[in-house]
Amino acid sequence: xQKITQTQPGMFVQEKEAVTLDCTYDTSDQSYxxxxxKQPSSGEMIFLIYQGSYDEQNATEGRYSLNFQKARKSAxxxxxxSQLGDSAMYFCAMRxxxxxxxxxxxxxxRLSVIA
Amino acid sequence: xxxxxQTPKHLITATGQRVTLRCSPRSGDLSVYWYQQxxxxxxxxxxxxxxxxxxxxxxxxERFSAQQFPDLHSELNxxxxxxxxxxxxxxxxxxGQEVGEKLFFGSGTQLSVL
Numbered sequence: 731x732q733k734i735t736q737t738q739p740g741m742f743v744q745e746k747e748a749v750t751l752d753c754t755y756d757t758s759d760q761s762y763x764x765x766x767x768k769q770p771s772s773g774e775m776i777f778l779i780y781q782g783s784y785d786e787q788n789a790t791e792g793r794y795s796l797n798f799q800k801a802r803k804s805a806x807x808x809x810x811x812s813q814l815g816d817s818a819m820y821f822c823a824m825r826x827x828x829x830x831x832x833x834x835x836x837x838x839x840r841l842s843v844i845a
Numbered sequence: 846x847x848x849x850x851q852t853p854k855h856l857i858t859a860t861g862q863r864v865t866l867r868c869s870p871r872s873g874d875l876s877v878y879w880y881q882q883x884x885x886x887x888x889x890x891x892x893x894x895x896x897x898x899x900x901x902x903x904x905x906x907e908r909f910s911a912q913q914f915p916d917l918h919s920e921l922n923x924x925x926x927x928x929x930x931x932x933x934x935x936x937x938x939x940x941g942q943e944v945g946e947k948l949f950f951g952s953g954t955q956l957s958v959l
Contacts, residue, residue: 763944774847775935775950782945821888827944830900832878833937835888 732757732826734836741841743812750797751807751839753822761827764805766796769819769838778820781805809841817843848872851936851951859959863924866954868936870917876900876939877919878948879911883932894919895942926958 733756743749755764766778781789781796789796797806809816822836848871858864870877879891890903894913905911908926913919923930933955937948 761944765947767950772952773933773955774952775937775948776847777947777949780945780947825944830893830895830942832890832893832901832903833948834890835880837887 732759732762732824732831732834734822734824734834736822736836736839738839739837741839743809743816743841743843745814745843745845746811748808748810749812749841751809751820751822751841753805753807753836755803755805755822755824757803757824757826759826763825763827764796764798765823765825765833766794766805766807767821767823767835768816769821770815771818775821779807812843814843814845817841847949847951849936849938849949849951851934851954853954854952855955855957857957857959858926860926860928862926862958863922864926864956866921866923866934866936866956868919868921868938868951870919870936870938871949874938874940874949875917876942876946877913877917878937878939879905879919879921880935880937881932882935882953888935891921900942923956928958931956931958 762783764781768776795808819838850869875896891905893901937950939946
């Protein structure tokens with residue numbers, strides 16, 4: 731079974747600084763996808779970025795990039811130039827390509843951006 | 846706006862009651878997923894439907910059931926409610942079942958069982 735671990739319950743970052751949110755995963759499957767979602771205080775889940783296990787390049791989406799280290803089974807989210815609006819819960823998630831498997835989420839990291 | 850519509854947004858009910866949560870997926874999406882989010886358990890997968898058929902079950906209690914209708918909307922039925930069922934219930938949809946298919950989430954139904 732797949733498992734996602736986010737070891738940072740909470741993080742603080744100064745506005746305009748970069749921040750890295752950690753995510754490690756565990757699976758015996760070779761084909762899998764890694765996702766990051768943002769949940770602001772309003773509650774909705776917003777997709778940020780995706781990385782496939784066979785993708786050779788690290789994924790980037792605007793100010794978001796995914797630092798994918800396959801051998802270490804880590805998929806850290808890097809947010810550059812933090813903004814106050816980045817304050818939210820961030821969830822790492824994974825789906826393996828074995829049958830009808832769902833997206834499995836980590837416990838999340840609460841990011842607070844300080845002015 | 847994700848395009849996924851969930852109703853109602855808030856629901857307050859008493860223990861022992863039954864409620865129905867409704868989800869309309871994004872136009873064209875065949876997959877519907879239900880998740881439960883609570884402070885102690887995090888985001889837990891409940892059930893997945895694809896084009897009307899159940900495809901996967903997670904930690905869904907026997908008191909809970911779901912279905913996906915021919916028009917692709919889905920309903921999650923929660924019965925004999927307990928205090929511990931209080932949570933935020935999300936519906937999400939996707940176009941297919943590929944590993945890279947991202948899920949689009951509705952805004953959730955906040956259920957409070959008193």
